[in-house]
Amino acid sequence: MLRLTNLTLPLHHADEALPAAIIKRLRITPRDIVRHQVVRRGHDARDKSNILLVYTVDLTLRDEAKVLARHSKDRNLQRTPDTSYRHVTAARTGTPRPVVIGAGPCGLFAGLILAQMGFRPIILDRGKVVRERTKDTWGLWRRSVLNPESNVQFGEGGAGTFSDGKLYSRIKDPRHLDRKVLTEFVKAGAPPEILTEAHPHIGTFRLVTMVESMRATIEELGGEYRFGTRVDGIDVQLDPHGVRHIRGIHLQNGDYLEAERVVLAIGHSARDTFRVLHEAGVHVEAKPFSIGVRIEHPQSWIDQARFGANAGHPVLGAAEYHISHHCSNGRTVYSFCMCPGGTVVAATSEEGGVATNGMSQYSRNERNANSGFVVAIDPARDFPGDPLAGLALQRHWEREAFVAGGSSYKAPAQRLGDFLAGRPSTSLGSVVPSYRPGVQATDLAECLPDYAVAAMREALPVFGRQIPGYDHPDVVMTGVETRTSSPVRFTRGADFQSLNTAGLFPAGEGAGYAGGILSAAVDGIKVAEAVATSLCRPA
Template structure:
């Protein structure tokens, strides 16, 4: 197989795959200078969009192609950087097991990292036990709606806790900037497709799934794991890790049950604060790490579409390319970096708290991305050295302070505090909504967000929004909405692990994993980390 990169084609007039394939086929024959009889087959490996010239938007393809006389063609184009042998992206297990185990590996947490750690271990024959403190995904969805619709929070079953993890109630973005030389990301996408995701996620440049599709996919992956001998227990919160002479021996559950194991994958999410405290109190090495704080910002999705697609903006373009997104960064004069986080085209702002009497915001979209508003986090980076020095868990305390204050600012009923962008920039309280209706439920209470974040963050965001308007015209739209607070951008701690064994640096048999442990940020990177840790566990089990 050859990989041909940077094949650029204008937006196709028809939407059928047959028409797309015809265009690609013609481009390949021309590019490789071969007759049609030499072309055996081809498949799209990646498809991106070049919208730098809005009057001439292009699809950009990387194509894997099988042809006759490949060696001759490759020799003819040996100096062409866009025609090379296609790399092998198939997944290869590092170990497998067919024998009964005295002690099975345990995976704590069933979000993206835990799912893929368990899946790889199950596929390799190690029959893991998964302990998830929350509920199965459909019951969890009902509990989450209980907060959104009835202001009723279940601390063990919500946006953060339960089958599928925090990523279940998100845009379902499946792209990352992590280095991935072993193509683990490809394995993740292939497993998602097997579980029911659209096949296009294998090749579009910014794939996403959306909440409703994620729910059924997570269920299917659970079925796969259990069919391979894995065991998944819901409502199973780990309250104690048994450590003797620096080696994990087992875990205790809130029910009093004790499970022995010498291989424990800790794949809790970034909001498992009680677990972080337990880990720290057990003497497992934990350190504070940077994260970000800010607000959710909402604009009409049409504003973003017009800015991104320019003169080409039309219903036909939207049908072909979907709702537009953005990624923005501003370095403020006070030395802080402000950036857009988890941008959700055609989505909604959601209540994401996991603790009573606190307000946290996040964003989500369905696969269609057809809601009226666009939303994104507008957040400011903070560090332990500058903002929460001293204790490894100080970042958690800062998060709690901001979330508790947001609860009060919002009216102490899980409504979120909000402010119109124009009023925020002018530092005056908002009293009524304008053209943009906020999407957050249970509701938004208009106020002044001046006290919602530290002063340095408020100043940096006030400076950044007009700067962003130079890239997205009308980003500083007076009637746009800011909703607070966004505090769960990533884990505030890292459970440090050895680079080679992936075990805790001072606790043998403990494998910190995923976003909560400080080694991922988002669905894809967390899933990839789950694969890496599963491989490390597999090798350790057979050592």
């Protein structure tokens, strides 16, 4: 089988145009094609008047060797890579059961892979099963009632459950583990289109049912879930050679769980667990993250700016954007986690704080587009000396936002025009904010570091020149966005184990090794394989 990439066709092409383009490109006849299958479809909208669809196609031809030889210099025609997944080993009778802490995308796939290899993992999560967790999350959004153990950040499915459900990343993996993730999602009920779209997404409602299905699979394979189970301590012992090994876990209910292999997939907001691990001597270092706001535009503005007269075309869907600017004060401002046709949601996990995030459903048909509008910060420059200082920085600005919003879990919001002018907003304009439980018009400069405010004010007109309407005075900015990524990294070695605590396998976003659903899931697979090979020899 051969793979043909970068095959372009007009947006409004007929079905028969694709095989015709293959024939023309490869200089073959219709009879030479046994079968063709679309592997990926994206679009090129750089010229809004002539938007192109870009295809990757797998081909079965009657004489593939001849065609490949004829096009030997064409890098867009290669043998189709083998993307099938193969388990690295299998559990033996009496092998100790590994423990996975966290049931987000990373923990979910670590647990799934371990279960498929026969290791019967025990999966702990401080939150609730996904449907009960959804009710608690809506409790904050609708009634301003926060459950610190069951919310957007904590519970089955992790923070990605209440997001746009994006399933793409910048990772380059020669083993195609991302394909394993997407295939398992489809088995669990995701739309098959995620296997071919260049920028696939799922949305919150579909993620809920998929997470439930994957939990059932893990349990059928001998895995065990324990919800409402927070880790409050770890037991580390020295072997005769002075090497630290994990031996067990102390749970919030007072129980002790023996564990020789522990996957640490706790997510980017488990601040209390970060501290527990730090106090236990687990190697941790500060990591860069970003801080800013959620910015909302009518989705129709973004569609028009990106697609022109083709805005609204069903193949294109709701338009996205990715922009950045390097500022004169040395800061970088960029868009983060853009949610087309979505809503801004309350994402705090601590009482007395406000944190925002973005969410979309699969349809992406809500009125507004929203994105993180954030400024990169660096430990050496902004919070040096203490590996946990980033947590304090996040918490400080979340509490300032809580006060600015009226101390009721409403979020502080401001018209973009007022933000640029340096004056508080007393009301909002034509762009209606989507955040629930509501917003309070105010001055966002009170909720952000001065260097971030200066950088954001410089970047807004720049982005307005790139995307017409981006810096419209009525655009709504809602604060604060602080949970862009983990502020710490639990450093690990080539064997995926903690640098100074054998048997502990830091993984995913919370450990500082992923950013988003797909990369976290892929990291979960890699860590599960490392756990398995540490327990058994490879197959």
